[in-house]
Amino acid sequence: MAALPMKRAGWFLISLLCFAAMLVAWKLAADAKLINPLWFPGPDRSFSKLWEWISSGSLWSPLAQTVWRMFAGWLLACGVGITLGAAIASSAFARRLLQPSAEFLRPLPASAILPPAILVLGFSDAMIVFVVAFGCVWPVLLGAIHGFGNLDQRLGEVSRLLNLSSWQRAWKFQLPNALPDVFAGMRVSISIALIVTVASEMLSSQPGIGYLMLVAARAFRSADIFAGIIVLGVLGFLTNYVTQKLEDRLLRWR
Amino acid sequence: MLEAQSLSVAFGAQTILREVSFSVAEREFVCLVGPSGCGKTTLLRALAGLAPISSGRAVFKEQEVRGPQTELAVVFQDYGRALLPWRTVAGNVALALEARGIPRSEQSARIAPLLEKMHLTQHADKFPSQLSGGMQQRLQIARCLAQEPQVLLMDEPFGSLDAITRQELQDEVARLAKEERRTVVFVTHDLEEAIYLGDRVIALAANPGRIAEIVDIELARPRNQLATREDPRFLQYRHRLYKHLGH
Amino acid sequence: MGAVLPVVVLALWEMLSRAEVLSEDGFSRPSRFVVAGAKALADGTLLEQTAQTFAAATEALLIAAVAGIAIGAILGLFKPLERAAQLTIDALRPIPSVALIPLSLLLFGFSRNMSAAVAAFACFWPILLVTISAVRGVDGRLIEVGRLLGFSFARIIVKFALPAALPGILVGIRVSAGIAIVVTVTTEIVTNPRGLGFAMTMAAQSLQADLVWATLMWVGVIGWLVNWSLERLERRWLRYR
Numbered sequence: 001m002a003a004l005p006m007k008r009a010g011w012f013l014i015s016l017l018c019f020a021a022m023l024v025a026w027k028l029a030a031d032a033k034l035i036n037p038l039w040f041p042g043p044d045r046s047f048s049k050l051w052e053w054i055s056s057g058s059l060w061s062p063l064a065q066t067v068w069r070m071f072a073g074w075l076l077a078c079g080v081g082i083t084l085g086a087a088i089a090s091s092a093f094a095r096r097l098l099q100p101s102a103e104f105l106r107p108l109p110a111s112a113i114l115p116p117a118i119l120v121l122g123f124s125d126a127m128i129v130f131v132v133a134f135g136c137v138w139p140v141l142l143g144a145i146h147g148f149g150n151l152d153q154r155l156g157e158v159s160r161l162l163n164l165s166s167w168q169r170a171w172k173f174q175l176p177n178a179l180p181d182v183f184a185g186m187r188v189s190i191s192i193a194l195i196v197t198v199a200s201e202m203l204s205s206q207p208g209i210g211y212l213m214l215v216a217a218r219a220f221r222s223a224d225i226f227a228g229i230i231v232l233g234v235l236g237f238l239t240n241y242v243t244q245k246l247e248d249r250l251l252r253w254r
Numbered sequence: 255m256l257e258a259q260s261l262s263v264a265f266g267a268q269t270i271l272r273e274v275s276f277s278v279a280e281r282e283f284v285c286l287v288g289p290s291g292c293g294k295t296t297l298l299r300a301l302a303g304l305a306p307i308s309s310g311r312a313v314f315k316e317q318e319v320r321g322p323q324t325e326l327a328v329v330f331q332d333y334g335r336a337l338l339p340w341r342t343v344a345g346n347v348a349l350a351l352e353a354r355g356i357p358r359s360e361q362s363a364r365i366a367p368l369l370e371k372m373h374l375t376q377h378a379d380k381f382p383s384q385l386s387g388g389m390q391q392r393l394q395i396a397r398c399l400a401q402e403p404q405v406l407l408m409d410e411p412f413g414s415l416d417a418i419t420r421q422e423l424q425d426e427v428a429r430l431a432k433e434e435r436r437t438v439v440f441v442t443h444d445l446e447e448a449i450y451l452g453d454r455v456i457a458l459a460a461n462p463g464r465i466a467e468i469v470d471i472e473l474a475r476p477r478n479q480l481a482t483r484e485d486p487r488f489l490q491y492r493h494r495l496y497k498h499l500g501h
Numbered sequence: 502m503g504a505v506l507p508v509v510v511l512a513l514w515e516m517l518s519r520a521e522v523l524s525e526d527g528f529s530r531p532s533r534f535v536v537a538g539a540k541a542l543a544d545g546t547l548l549e550q551t552a553q554t555f556a557a558a559t560e561a562l563l564i565a566a567v568a569g570i571a572i573g574a575i576l577g578l579f580k581p582l583e584r585a586a587q588l589t590i591d592a593l594r595p596i597p598s599v600a601l602i603p604l605s606l607l608l609f610g611f612s613r614n615m616s617a618a619v620a621a622f623a624c625f626w627p628i629l630l631v632t633i634s635a636v637r638g639v640d641g642r643l644i645e646v647g648r649l650l651g652f653s654f655a656r657i658i659v660k661f662a663l664p665a666a667l668p669g670i671l672v673g674i675r676v677s678a679g680i681a682i683v684v685t686v687t688t689e690i691v692t693n694p695r696g697l698g699f700a701m702t703m704a705a706q707s708l709q710a711d712l713v714w715a716t717l718m719w720v721g722v723i724g725w726l727v728n729w730s731l732e733r734l735e736r737r738w739l740r741y742r
Binding site: 011012014015016017018019022035038039040096097098099100101104105107108109111112113114115116118119120121191194195198199202203210213214216217220222225226228229232233234235236237240 | 502503505506507524526527528584585586587588589591592593595596598599600601602603604606608679682684686690691692701704705708710713714716717721724725727728
């Protein structure tokens with residue numbers, strides 16, 4: 001940004017005010033009882049419920065469950081996606097054989113795997129981690145196939161001119177070259193991981209934030225629902241932020 | 255040192271080069287000029303082992319060139335694509351040293367003088383994307399020098415640069431070639447550049463690519479951008495070779 | 502060539518199931534679920550459920566498109582407004598759409614509107630962001646030409662800005678269409694109002710493995726078809742590029 005720091009701070013304050021205005025509007029709408037307060041609490045009730053969760057410690061266990069499942073599935077998918085992708089990229093034959101199937105499976109909603117997975121694996125953590133991994137693997141896999149398979153022709157010639165061994169070529173040229181595409185895939189799939197984890201928890205009634213919120217819905221505890229939305233929003237924001245920062249740091253050469 | 259022996263390159267029905275023969279002696283600075291499409295880049299790539307030869311051969315130190323090798327370093331015109339964007343300036347130069355198996359401990363001692371020679375010392379920790387075109391090309395040359403090649407093959411290296419940077423780099427390359435006592439084969443479409451830099455200029459004709467004329471350049475070294483280019487003999491060479499550029 | 506892998510997988514599946522290596526209860530087998538799928542297609546249930554899912558997804562996409570393009574155009578044209586809204590957008594966007602399912606259940610009960618609301622939230626953001634950047638990216642020169650020709654501001658938007666921004670916006674809509682299907686099916690799986698997700702969960706609950714896998718295959722085909730046809734549509738409309 002070319003703006004001076006002062007100007008940036010100024011705009012940040014204005015957007016903060018705008019956000020605060022939204023919260024005020026929310027409060028006014030709730031107070032005016034436009035929608036039944038049973039279903040639609042104001043920000044004060046929502047935030048105080050959230051505070052209650054934090055101070056009583058009842059937030060941490062379900063949150064930890066959600067987070068560990070999300071990361072376990074995502075890491076599993078990244079490991080599989082990257083190694084498989086690198087292997088597939090190295091052979092044109094493998095690409096033609098496997099890439100169409102990967103492209104076909106990409107638009108499949110990961111949650112659609114839940115019913116079959118429940119039939120096969122039952123209601124368990126392993127089932128959720130598997131479903132999350134299934135949903136996350138496609139962006140990473142396709143990113144890896146693209147990244148590992150697309151070394152600039154000129155760079156390929158440079159590596160031949162330098163007489164590099166194929167191991168050196170893979171480590172010094174193909175891997176760094178693949179990183180941008182792989183990271184893009186990893187970034188997309190972590191958003192998928194959060195969604196699929198919460199959806200799985202809701203469906204399979206496994207302890208976690210998702211289940212917590214669904215139970216609250218059935219009991220008409222709307223403040224709990226909103227508190228849960230805030231928690232998940234923060235979780236989503238943090239995961240996006242951290243992955244973006246990591247990516248910027250590792251790829252700062254761009 | 256480096257020779258083309260009846261070198262022919264054809265792609266399918268199209269003949270790019272037909273029976274090109276010439277030799278380059280050690281420490282000679284030879285320039286290849288010609289109109290666009292005359293195959294001068296293909297010829298350079300064939301000498302480097304990067305282009306398949308249909309008949310005849312390229313010979314380096316009495317051995318047939320069958321593929322790329324570190325002794326024949328290539329400086330490409332599209333420098334942006336020939337540098338590793340994820341490594342710093344120092345890292346890119348280090349690549350050539352790593353390829354030669356030089357241990358980490360010795361690398362910095364070798365990198366520093368090369369960077370200094372190419373005026374890149376203060377940019378050592380920058381990434382190629384942060385450098386200007388001229389600096390990136392200097393970096394590519396530094397990396398090629400780190401290979402300690404016997405021959406530098408340069409493919410229109412200054413074609414994408416502005417006039418001022420081009421002149422600076424011309425003088426630098428000329429100086430380097432003499433100081434490091436390297437053999438250089440330099441491809442360009444710029445006739446004046448060829449005459450300015452070369453000990454010998456080989457003019458190629460197009461369709462199919464073949465040698466039109468070879469001229470020895472007897473101009474004093476070190477060359478000077480103003481004085482040499484105004485030298486009457488410079489102009490004579492220019493007149494002589496002008497017709498081969500398709501005019 | 503790409504068909505080799507699926508065929509091999511299906512063949513292996515069939516063999517392993519018959520050999521009782523894969524349990525029939527959970528895994529079913531291709532010969533069975535193809536039959537189950539054909540039956541569901543024939544008696545119309547599968548198609549009815551597909552129509553329900555599509556109805557919800559379309560509703561979601563329309564809401565998201567209207568809101569996203571309108572707000573996106575305004576924010577794109579007036580940079581100060583966009584800057585002011587930045588924090589609000591950054592705070593609301595990371596909320597995973599599924600987090601809104603319980604809320605939507607409370608507000609709309611088990612209905613098509615419930616799934617549509619959740620999916621609309623998910624689809625809104627890509628369309629909003631893409632519209633902002635597409636409108637922002639309209640060449641200033643083009644607008645100048647509009648003004649020189651004497652068009653009113655509203656006319657300029659309609660005749661110059663929106664058509665120029667259209668390619669970018671269409672890409673956003675294509676992406677959102679895929680999201681609409683995915684989120685709708687997800688919502689249906691979790692809450693079972695109606696539609697394909699509902700079908701799958703019901704089948705799972707009654708332990709009808711054949712129907713579960715058959716519906717899954719169908720969902721896969723539908724998802725791929727939607728994606729493919731949208732890409733082709735986009736290419737045709739934007740042929741001039």
